[in-house]
Amino acid sequence: MSELKSGSNLEKVLKAGYFAFTGECGPPKGANVAHLKEKFQYLRGCVDAVNVTDNQTAVVRMSSLAASRLMVEEGLEPNFQMVCRDRNRLAMMSDILGAHALGIRNMLCLSGDHQSFGNHPQAKNVHDIDSIQLIALVKKMRDQGKFLNDEVIDVAPKMFVGAACNPFADPYEFRVHRLANKIEAGADFIQTQCIFNMDRFRDFMKQVVDMGLDKRCHILAGVTPMKNAGMANFMKKFVPGMDIPDDLINRLKGVDQKDQAEEGICFALEQIEEFKQMQGVAGVHLMAIEWEHKVPEIAQRAKVLPRPVV
Amino acid sequence: MRLSYPSNIKIIQLPCTGRIDIIHLLNAIENGADGVYVAGCLEGECHFIQGNLKARKKVEYVKKTLTELGIEPERVEMFNLSSAQGARFAQIANEMVDRIRQLGPTPVKKVHAA
Amino acid sequence: MIVADRKPIQEILAMVKADKKILILGCKGCVTVCNVGGVKESEILASTLKIARKQQGKDIDIDVRVLERQCDTEYVAQIKDIVNDYESVVSLACGVGPQFLSEMYKEKKFYPGVNTTFFGGAVQHGIWEERCGGCGTCSIHDFGGLCPIARCAKSLLHGPCGGSTKGICEVNPDTICVWDAIVTKKMAAGEIGDLMGVKGFKDWRSARDGGPRRSIREELIQGNI
Numbered sequence: 001m002s003e004l005k006s007g008s009n010l011e012k013v014l015k016a017g018y019f020a021f022t023g024e025c026g027p028p029k030g031a032n033v034a035h036l037k038e039k040f041q042y043l044r045g046c047v048d049a050v051n052v053t054d055n056q057t058a059v060v061r062m063s064s065l066a067a068s069r070l071m072v073e074e075g076l077e078p079n080f081q082m083v084c085r086d087r088n089r090l091a092m093m094s095d096i097l098g099a100h101a102l103g104i105r106n107m108l109c110l111s112g113d114h115q116s117f118g119n120h121p122q123a124k125n126v127h128d129i130d131s132i133q134l135i136a137l138v139k140k141m142r143d144q145g146k147f148l149n150d151e152v153i154d155v156a157p158k159m160f161v162g163a164a165c166n167p168f169a170d171p172y173e174f175r176v177h178r179l180a181n182k183i184e185a186g187a188d189f190i191q192t193q194c195i196f197n198m199d200r201f202r203d204f205m206k207q208v209v210d211m212g213l214d215k216r217c218h219i220l221a222g223v224t225p226m227k228n229a230g231m232a233n234f235m236k237k238f239v240p241g242m243d244i245p246d247d248l249i250n251r252l253k254g255v256d257q258k259d260q261a262e263e264g265i266c267f268a269l270e271q272i273e274e275f276k277q278m279q280g281v282a283g284v285h286l287m288a289i290e291w292e293h294k295v296p297e298i299a300q301r302a303k304v305l306p307r308p309v310v
Numbered sequence: 311m312r313l314s315y316p317s318n319i320k321i322i323q324l325p326c327t328g329r330i331d332i333i334h335l336l337n338a339i340e341n342g343a344d345g346v347y348v349a350g351c352l353e354g355e356c357h358f359i360q361g362n363l364k365a366r367k368k369v370e371y372v373k374k375t376l377t378e379l380g381i382e383p384e385r386v387e388m389f390n391l392s393s394a395q396g397a398r399f400a401q402i403a404n405e406m407v408d409r410i411r412q413l414g415p416t417p418v419k420k421v422h423a424a
Numbered sequence: 425m426i427v428a429d430r431k432p433i434q435e436i437l438a439m440v441k442a443d444k445k446i447l448i449l450g451c452k453g454c455v456t457v458c459n460v461g462g463v464k465e466s467e468i469l470a471s472t473l474k475i476a477r478k479q480q481g482k483d484i485d486i487d488v489r490v491l492e493r494q495c496d497t498e499y500v501a502q503i504k505d506i507v508n509d510y511e512s513v514v515s516l517a518c519g520v521g522p523q524f525l526s527e528m529y530k531e532k533k534f535y536p537g538v539n540t541t542f543f544g545g546a547v548q549h550g551i552w553e554e555r556c557g558g559c560g561t562c563s564i565h566d567f568g569g570l571c572p573i574a575r576c577a578k579s580l581l582h583g584p585c586g587g588s589t590k591g592i593c594e595v596n597p598d599t600i601c602v603w604d605a606i607v608t609k610k611m612a613a614g615e616i617g618d619l620m621g622v623k624g625f626k627d628w629r630s631a632r633d634g635g636p637r638r639s640i641r642e643e644l645i646q647g648n649i
Contacts, residue, residue, distance in 0.1 A: 084578070089625070111578055111580065111585045112578075113587070114577050114578065114587075114595045125578070127579045128626075128628065129625055129626070130578070130579075130580045130581050130582055130583075131580075132622055133581070133622060133625055136622045148625065169584065169587070169588065170588050170589060170590060170591065170601070171591075171604055173611060174584075174611065174616075175586075177616055177620065178582070180620070181582060181619075181620050181622075184620065184621065184622070185622050193586070240588070240594040241586045241587050241594075331464070332464075332468050333464070333467050333471060336468060336472060336475065339475055340471050340474050340475045375433070375472055378432070378434065379475060379479065380479070381475070417479050418478040418479055419478050419479070420478075421477075421478055421482065421483040
């Protein structure tokens with residue numbers, strides 16, 4: 001990895017060996033640019049790059065491509081997300097070219113939540129190709145400069161390719177192999193699903209390090225600060241693929257309602273401290289869902305500021 | 311036992327209620343019956359093992375169909391009793407007749423050929 | 425076989441509301457096997473429609489016929505002498521039936537009495553499940569004999585997506601996660617390697633995406649087409 005693949009800030013930070021810190025921002029349910037730019041302000045200077053979600057949970061929002069471009073114009077770096085649910089291979093390649101042309105240099109390849117979870121469950125889903133094939137596709141476009149059909153691309157897109165990883169999903173024994181497959185397909189960086197079960201994650205990372213996957217790909221651990229015990233309970237019961245230990249819920253319940261948010265943040269900060277030392281972990285991806293205004297405080301208290309300028 | 315039961319019930323004898331098909335119940339309603347009920351052995355004691363269980367499922371299906379048509383599902387019913395329960399037989403007959411009287415005559419009208 | 429569900433009775437009543445004499449045409453093929461359009465079900469539908477009409481104080485003349493299959497012109501032709509006796513015909517065959525009928529008897533009205541859903545089989549009497557999506561390039565042998573195209577809600581070729589819980593798909597609690605099943609099978613057989621690597625991008629031309637399909641067997645065609 002002597003030459004930069006995309007030249008993105010995130011790539012440079014990771015390549016230089018710094019502990020990366022990324023954030024997340026959901027586009028608005030409308031064309032409300034003002035509100036979106038407001039959210040950007042909280043993240044400015046606190047993170048290396050910001051994930052811009054793509055119709056997350058199948059709820060229609062402004063496109064990730066458009067919101068990512070707006071972010072670029074505001075001087076922040078987006079992680080443009082693309083799900084396989086809504087686009088066929090033609091639209092995907094087309095949007096990847098568009099993203100590069102608009103100054104976007106990081107891309108996250110995801111399957112996407114099924115449309116039955118969203119606000120337009122009657123829609124047809126696409127799934128022409130899956131997330132692993134999308135990773136391979138972007139890599140081909142970037143490294144070979146070719147479309148899927150091997151035609152030459154007139155100025156190839158340079159993307160730093162990311163993927164998601166859920167160490168807690170079923171069947172547990174297979175997750176590290178699926179991660180290996182994503183890295184094999186070409187993922188440059190990985191962001192995990194939010195972690196709450198630290199024991200399990202430590203075990204997972206041991207397997208990752210044993211397989212040498214951390215040397216071939218930068219792995220960022222996902223952190224979501226719990227706002228209160230209710231949120232923890234809700235996620236445990238209703239969000240698939242989550243592993244939330246009772247210990248954490250009890251810890252949150254153990255303090256007054258008004259202090260639970262602070263307790264949640266404390267837990268997150270403890271996690272971040274451990275991740276800084278954990279073998280194989282190259283950074284943290286902070287998902288402060290609908291809590292973007294807390295990011296500067298969390299970044300400050302996690303002692304990850306100022307962000308490196310490479 | 312010489313117990314009396316209402317005279318406006320027509321009894322159709324079968325070797326087992328398992329012999330009943332959905333179409334029999336529907337035909338009865340179609341042809342103007344105000345109500346139809348099936349009297350089978352006590353559950354677990356069917357002489358032909360599961361005939362009465364199958365009959366119950368069919369009665370449920372017909373109830374659903376009637377509901378979809380806006381007709382009271384109570385007009386069709388399944389009852390279980392043993393062949394030794396003469397008093398229960400009369401009781402069921404009275405119960406069903408009372409029920410149908412409450413519901414009124416069938417909404418399925420006799421239609422004369424055009 | 426092809427599985428179908430009977431259309432709600434109100435929908436069928438609306439289709440024939442102006443008609444006084446109709447034919448219900450059942451089929452002895454798939455719809456008989458899935459208990460929705462055979463002899464029994466055709467008679468039940470006839471009686472149900474009559475009850476509904478009589479409820480309104482009107483009558484309806486309904487005949488019931490059942491053909492061997494409705495996906496063969498040879499059988500569809502069998503009603504040519506009687507089809508004009510009816511104002512409309514309700515076919516309980518899968519979607520193919522009413523179309524073959526419409527193509528042969530161009531001036532008559534044919535209504536579909538069922539909603540055709542999927543290719544599947546009976547996992548127990550009364551419960552049918554989808555197994556095949558008719559994609560045209562079967563490769564279930566690459567996945568332990570299970571089909572991820574038809575049975576994964578996202579048609580993944582490198583699953584599972586991570587949304588399943590204890591082998592059940594997050595989209596529907598009645599559906600197993602087929603990828604959980606594939607992976608479990610492969611892990612038990614020590615064949616995880618078969619699932620690694622990037623599988624070829626699917627060529628959807630052989631599926632419905634490529635347009636309505638045709639299958640021609642030259643050696644079987646007789647005479648002029």
